[in-house]
Amino acid sequence: MFYTKITMLKDFFFDLIRNYTDNENTINYLWNEIEKNYSNHRRYYHTLQHLENLLVQLVEVKEKIQNWNIILFSIYYHDAIYNVLKSDNEQRSAALAEKRMLQIGVDNQIINICKMQIMATQSHAQSADNDTNYFTDADLSVLGQSWNIYEIYYKNVRKEYIIYPDxxxxxxxxxxxxxxxxxxxxxxxxFFNSKLENQAKENLQKELYLLK
Structure with a gap:
């Protein structure tokens, strides 16, 4: 079956939320909020396409993940709040995730792990929780793509920070x-290290050279 970007993301999201509520108005409201936030005209990299990439990357290792639902919540909410003028985007995204998950009756333990995973995207440091490592690795997976894809990524990030001079x-x-x-x-x-590490370091070094 062929999926468009939004169709795939929406289907996964609806299936996730239906584990907790069958209220279609609530489900649609939550999805519309996600779609609106990630479609903001000031976003060029932190978009629905970024979510799609995370989803595709993590589906590939789904059998290695202990709690798939938590990973899905983290995917959808980790950049839900994104303002280049602020330094607390992860905290605010985690707070929004908590608020929405409480609305649909998600268990507090699941909420706390989701918030931890979202906060882990601040530093992408090693975690004692392996699901979190898979999540943060997927979040960085663009770093290890071909130079052509990486170049689009870093130029889109620059567009998001266009208010700042070079x-x-x-x-x-x-x-x-x-x-x-x-x-x-x-x-x-x-899994991600063996596939992406060397290319990521080459890309990062090349961008660093171009910034000199």
Whole structure:
């Protein structure tokens, strides 16, 4: 079956939420909020396409994941709030996830793990929870794609920060690149590490060179 980007994301989301409520008005409201937030005209990378990429990457390792529903909640809500002028986007996204999950009666333990996974995207550090490692690896998977795809990614990120002049943006971007390059392992799981690590380091080094 052929899925468009939005159709696939919507179907997975509806199936997820129907585990907790059969109220179609609520389900539609929650989806419309997700779609609206990720379709904001100021977003160029943190869009529905980013969610689709995470979903595709994680479906590939679904059998390795302990709690698939938590991963799905984390996918949909991890960038639900995104403002380049703010430094608390992860906290605010986690808070929105908690609010919406409480609305549909999700267990507090599931909510807390979801919030932890969303917060983990701040640093993408190694986690004691392997599901979280798969999630953060998928979040960074664009780093290990071909240069053509990576180039589109970093140019779209630049568009999101268009309010900043190059002298300010480039300085901050270099810190981000150095952060990833200083890691012993960018990708924490063996699956993503073996597939993407070397290409990611090449891409990061190349972008860093171009920023000089």
């Amino acid at each position: 002298i300010i943006y480039n300085s901050g971007r270099k810190k981000v690149l150095h952060h990833f390059l200083s890691m012993d392992r960018i990708f924490k799981t063996e």
